[in-house]
Amino acid sequence: MEDTRNTAALHVPVLLDECLDMLAPALDIPGAVLVDATLGMGGHSEGALRRFPDLQVVGIDRDPQAIDSAVRRLAPFGTRFRAVHTTYDHLDEVAAVHGRDALVDGVLMDLGVSSLQLDQADRGFSYAKDAPLDMRMDPSTGASAADLLRTLDAGELTRILRTYGEERFAQRIARRIVEQRARTPLTRTGQLVDIVRESIPAPARRTGGNPAKRTFQALRVAVNDELRILERAVPRALASLRVGGRLVVESYQSLEDRIVKDVLRQGSENRAPAGLPVIPADMQPRLRLLTRGAGRAHEAELARNPRSASVRLRGAEVLRAWKECP
Structure with a gap:
């Protein structure tokens, strides 16, 4: 207990x-x-x-x-x-x-x-720890972050990242998500962190903390409405x-x-x-x-x-x- x-x-x-x-x-x-x-x-x-x-x-x-x-x-x-x-x-x-x-x-x-939720890696909220891409506040119901990344088109992913995460490079990240999932399923937070890092130009990655922060926020907001x-x-x-x-x-x-x-x-x-x-x-x-x-x-x-x-x-x-x- x-x-x-x-x-x-x-x-x-x-x-x-x-x-x-x-x-x-x-x-x-x-x-x-x-x-x-x-x-x-x-x-x-x-x-x-x-x-x-x-x-x-x-x-x-x-x-x-x-x-x-x-x-x-x-x-x-x-x-x-x-x-x-x-x-x-x-x-x-x-x-x-x-x-x-x-x-x-x-x-x-x-x-x-x-x-x-942040401190338990298996919940998938943190970009600092590799874990299943879940992000549901109630794990018993609804679509997970992995479900959204698997099913949404690039346009809708761009909208989520731009609207909920205020991410400047939303379109680049969304396109790379679609390209990557065509080769292998996106099921881990580490995969998403790598995609974000590869999508954002190096000068922009040097300021503002972890470059995945806005993407993770946006997906969490969308998953949990x-x-x-x-x-x-x-x-x-x-x-x-x-x-x-x-x-x-x-x-x-x-x-x-x-x-x-x-x-x-x-x-x-x-x-x-x-x-x-x-x-x-x-x-x-x-x-x-x-x-x-x-x-x-x-x-x-x-x-x-x-x-x-x-x-x-x-x-x-x-x-x-x-x-x-x-």
Whole structure:
């Protein structure tokens, strides 16, 4: 059986104190309910349960292995923690079952790939270790990265690499993938790393870290349909919050952050025509933004947890019930 102390050591939550500080006014009340929409190995949930003694946490994750790890780690908290195996665009359904009057007090989203998935070579998320090309967050369902590389044409592969990875050399990489798979099946991460390296000109390989990073990100996003799920999840999270409830989101790449930013910005806008002496209640902002721009990791956080380098932190408080808003 996995040692819960090892699980805790493996997962260092990014910006834990900053997230909990932002959520605190909504959670530091009797009977509060937090949905940890990206449970992972439970680091953020553990921090919240320790800090708020009356808090109930419901953790969502699509990865059965992550849920197993988090359940063991959070067992000391007894019935204050519950886990649900689903994608977080079903957050509203989870809130309807586990919330108070179908609403919750806080929602936390820590987006992207988890430490558990990155650190286990056989999951295929890391370009640093040779492994099967899988990349599914839920290995029990859906097409793997190898399936996509085997079946998609060069045009669709180019679109995925360019859109989800912002890869300048997407067309070159896609063409080489198609050429290589005609000779031998692409089933290993090492094969893909070699293809990317051969496709990118040498001067471009010398800067920006591992040249395969963007390709692996793009395939992972496509395999797990991450952006479309996020587009559905953010409004549903807001609709699941009581007035005064708070949503906090940590994003790690610009495409995620743009989705979050746009929804929060629209919700915080005054919808009344210019010049009205009194703003009608149904035109007033639905949200109050909790960050000016996006929060970033400070030097101490970067030293403690290098994976925090790309984090963008945003939050909002619900001012008007989202379900009732036009």
